[in-house]
Amino acid sequence: MKEEEKIFRGELFCPADPELKAIKLRSHKLSARYSRTAEDEVELRCELTRQLLAAFGEGSFMQGPVFFHYGKHTRIGKRNFFNYNLTIQDDAPVTIGDDNNFGPNLTIVTPLHPMLPDERRVMLDQDGKPKHLCYARPVRIGNDCWFGANVVVCPGVTIGDNCVIGAGSVVTKDIPANSFAAGCPCSVIREITEADSMNCKPEILAGNRTIPRDRFPMEGSV
Template structure:
């Protein structure tokens, strides 16, 4: 008699669904546990004094998935999952950094963030009835969303009140003007600004401070 192979059903955890870019339930108990831990650690960090350097470093290592040496976050900070964020070395963030890292957020080396920077990865269905209710594979009615990762390259400067939206990649060496809403990829070495954020021009050697002696004053550019 012919043998019938049973089809294998792969069951993903809700966190695996996030990383796969498919609908997931933010109310899943395991996800809520991760978020609660991180939210409490955010509060611990935000209660510290600026000169409590070692305490802050220990807390941020517990909050994010990875961070290189030489980082400083002015605070307050607001990470959603935290563990989904990886940050390179010599990172600086001014007041009110918000990272809603449902999906992965990667920030490169030597990045500088102005105050009130927001990075968001989750996306909700456009239709209101689908935002309220979607039936899962088991027939349960849930509120579901999905998420797309954000990648910010090395040596980027984000001005005050920049919002980086889900699925965006900002290339190395970019400057993003204050108040911009970044909804699409920005190529490397670009000055971009606006809502929506668009490339204004390429950043070149002509932008060097040595061509602005009135601002450079008695300082020297390192060649």
């Protein structure tokens, strides 16, 4: 079995495997090239994301700089905005839905290492050969979320639709949909409700208007 297959099975794998190192080197080079582009180099950025990622939906934007570990293990949906300094260590798959906004310094990590120091240094693989081994857990983020600056999402976490994650949060456990969550470790503070509408803040709304859901513009109309 190839080492990449072991990652997807949630088993221990050797990150120094030559095939994995080749995938990572390619991703690191593409990430560096993207990071050197300007935001108005639209065509070049589109081509680099096509080469780098498994999917990058229409209307999504990464300010840069960016760093992807494998790249090909990340799928990003439509109309997402990523601010400065995006890091996705996608040993295991990372899946991000549509219409999310991410503040600066978002970090998503999937790999895990043994807790005991001697096991971190070396273990015996399935053939009895001494190797450095680790494992990884996938991360999933739904639709219509907003993450503040400096959020870290840890291995194995799923964050549901319509969530707000406060700045500086370290998300170690799943966050259910429609939640405002924050802290280190991140925990749910409360449910997001209609009381959070800008209609309840007329001094900030200042003559602007919200759009009723049944009249919200359809995809592609804005």
